[in-house]
Amino acid sequence: MTPSKTGISEKARITRDPFPESEKIYTTGSRPDLRVPSREIRLSETHHRDGSKTPNEPVIVYDTSGPYTDPAVAIDVTKGLPCIRESWIEERGDVRVVPLNERARPNAVSLPGLDRTVRVANEGANVTQLHYARRGIITPEMEFIAIRENMARELLWQSGQSPRILPSGLPEFVTPEFVRDEIAAGRAILPASINHPETEPMIIGRNFLVKINANIGNSAVVSSIEEEVEKLVWAIRWGADTVMDLSTGKQIHETREWILRNSPVPIGTVPIYQALEKVGGIAEELTWELYRDTLIEQAEQGVDYFTIHAGVLLRYVPLTARRLTGIVSRGGSILAKWCLAHHRENFLYEHFEEICDILKRYDVAFSLGDGLRPGSIYDANDEAQFAELRTLGELTEVAWKHDVQVMIEGPGHVPLHLIEENMREEERLCHNAPFYTLGPLVLDVSPGYDHLASAIGAANIGAMGCSMLCYVTPKEHLGLPDRDDVKQGVIAYRIAAHSANLAKGHRRAILRDHALSKARFEFRWQDQFNLSLDPDTARAYHDATLPAEGAKTAHFCSMCGPKFCSMKITEDVREYAKQADIEEAIQQKSKEFVEQGGQIYR
């Protein structure tokens, strides 16, 4: 993934406001230190015509925002978040502490409060969640995910219970065993480095909720830890499930440390960016040794997944020469240049097993980069793209041999009718490893609106089984996203992911839609705002037309006014329908429908 980094430069302040009428709740699992956060939205009562009232159940939603939206948690960004996974990691008894003088970058600690114990697997040990899963172990991380994906206040399963599987592949409810089995099969990854104990575990896989990623990067001038951390906090507030840190420049190590220590979501990086910094930006001077040291440096910091463009093979590079837009992936173009300059095979490909050996010692997951992804509709689904995808499939099998977790990156620019081929080929060639796509953008002519245009592709590929959608901001192709652009991108992708979750039939995701529509129909305006993905904007747009407080309880709205209100008229229809023979008519009608061929209805 090489989309643009973020140039947020607003005055630093960590956003900690809770969402309106919302409470952070925790569901406790099988041990007291396994507390799974979610957000509960309180709803007002339904007022009936006869003056009676009915309460409405609160709605629980998946919450990516971490402790920042919990007023009960004191946060000091110079000390970082609590290490909620530390004891889980220690208890497994397969890691040792790396002494300061053995670390890849012993003197790099920028703030003493952030210095964490750095761990690595014991000699010969493999500490990946995939390794545990394949040995039948259910880790606390896996149980955490089962609770989280169910979006409920209570545990939904009993020990040994097997849920019914929906046609989309989703289970009716998620059990820890299901999480383990999906990871063991390679169909899902649980990105949780042993050096990032601050993470609230999450999962990326086709039979779970669709996830989204937001990219951030350091500013041209790094001003403060607050400023850098706020970018992360802002992105996860609106719903980013993971964040990629695409920072560049001299402060790259420190910035990443600040972000990791304060991040409750998995952090991904593209290590070749930092490696390239180390050789002054000259691609030809990259070496395996320098790259390897960079991987270890970042693994010791706690990066949860690495984008690695190991599928850009020397023989594929000429396939791009006749493209309309050549190689548009930054990582892909760096490696292509290196390959051609040395007339040698990609060193990431040649050293792939050594990379596996590193990753399994920290449980860093592969995000196998699509360095040859199409950069235009013209180049979509071409030979270069699918040749690389086939190689990524081979590498997936190599990684799995080492029990290292893998997801596969995908395009890019793909017209609507070619999206399905991407998903099916990825599944076929990469053996159902999770797919992680950038959009895709379904047309090229929308600069300024590429968040929207790519959300169309993202929603579609998500519904087809893509596991994670990398966001695109309105500034894509044009400039650096600011704070509002990041929010626009995240919301656009939450819309894409949620629409995919509905299409996949996620039982609890759909409850939020039903609750919002019920609130809308009953003119419970505040509930409608509070249930929406962006309550602030919904409320502001409403108030732009009808600012008075009374309008938020009025039984009509600004669009039609009291006389024309279709919802009001529908209430009348219901009153009529209650009368006399209407019930009978419904019965009769129902009978007729069956006679006339009821099979056309759901």
Place this chain on the structure above:
Amino acid sequence: MTPSKTGISEKARITRDPFPESEKIYTTGSRPDLRVPSREIRLSETHHRDGSKTPNEPVIVYDTSGPYTDPAVAIDVTKGLPCIRESWIEERGDVRVVPLNERARPNAVSLPGLDRTVRVANEGANVTQLHYARRGIITPEMEFIAIRENMARELLWQSGQSPRILPSGLPEFVTPEFVRDEIAAGRAILPASINHPETEPMIIGRNFLVKINANIGNSAVVSSIEEEVEKLVWAIRWGADTVMDLSTGKQIHETREWILRNSPVPIGTVPIYQALEKVGGIAEELTWELYRDTLIEQAEQGVDYFTIHAGVLLRYVPLTARRLTGIVSRGGSILAKWCLAHHRENFLYEHFEEICDILKRYDVAFSLGDGLRPGSIYDANDEAQFAELRTLGELTEVAWKHDVQVMIEGPGHVPLHLIEENMREEERLCHNAPFYTLGPLVLDVSPGYDHLASAIGAANIGAMGCSMLCYVTPKEHLGLPDRDDVKQGVIAYRIAAHSANLAKGHRRAILRDHALSKARFEFRWQDQFNLSLDPDTARAYHDATLPAEGAKTAHFCSMCGPKFCSMKITEDVREYAKQADIEEAIQQKSKEFVEQGGQIYR
């Protein structure tokens, strides 16, 4: 269609700025008064490394903006646009002038300059484009459309030539015969009232470019003709193919007159809104006679299509009583209330043949309203919706018996996985009459972003064959759209329609994407802006990061900087690829691919 009307209140000024580096061009057909407008975007030269330059062909795009973007045309909104179709209508010899005293509303002329000759079919005559098409006649309107849909400077066909048909149903190029045959089959409509001679003909049908509609409405206080006309001009500037006037209130007739006389695009209305005004907003007091007179009044003014909710049958109303969101269509709820109040069948259904008799005398097309469309994901694809659709299919056959043109309105709120059933059922039950959908929205939880969320559904149903997409603005469900909301809605739907056109394989639509991507790859920033759907925003976003004029010619951009630029590196790759044995490698590689199973590639 009953989405919100527009509350634009900005200072009135008719926007007449041409698009940057663009020229309005006209292609002349078989007669000198048949001049088809399009927009030609001039491109700069490609600069090669060796200092040589190559010109880039200008790109021609479909242009909905009318004479407003042609600086050569003098426009006075108090006099209206030139009547380009008047002589075509007269020449057919099947209409007569309606004297002032015979008009439905003889005293309603608000501005003398706008008073037009009102026409009606001669006794017993049928003046619809469908009627002509079925008699084998190619009207000037049909020829106009053939030229327009081809988006070319030159005519692409020779007389009698039959184009190859793409798998999607689109022809390689459009001939007048193809236009006629699609209309004759009922698969397309050409909305062009004989009383709206100002229109530039356009077509709505599955085997043509996907069209979009924008809704406008009068402000609470009507201030001036300029203000009302500007709403129209603003919507068509950004790409609305038709506009629905959803005005209400006392000035409804005058506002519509102002819009019609100044509109180069077809205008649709929902006549029941005006009928309801006439009875003080009390649905029960509506009568057939009053509605009929309203139809004639609007037909004499030149409305091109009417939304008529004739499928809301008495027996379907109780089917909605158990819905989550009942009846959300304004027209649908008015008629449901009327039906129940009188315990009688919908008068639009009972008098449908009389409506046909009126419409064929002016060539007003039916837009058969989906009064029972779902208003939430919960209610999607339910019995009420499909029962009504079946009735719309029956009514389509009745309209066709009268040679009256028909399109079918569709939802609304539909999750991604249920969209296809909507399209297929519409085709099956309504015999391939064009489908015209509102969105659909693919989730309910996105108030404030419903333009984006519904563009996802719109793009999908467009790619499946939906002919026209009714826009949704960011203020949907919340308030009245302002000027910027209208633009956001139109651009979102142009993105949806264009992505559908690419998916359908429209040969000339895709040229714009290729040209923009080529410009992007060659760092021709100005060309990239000018080729985009919204050049103003693209330029402003670029300049927000790199405002200097030089940055628009720089061979790098703000996202990666000069060292990291993947496009720059790709240029190097191409240089390498030109050398020595690379050509041979391509040949060899190509051979290998075929051996390894070339069938996986397009």
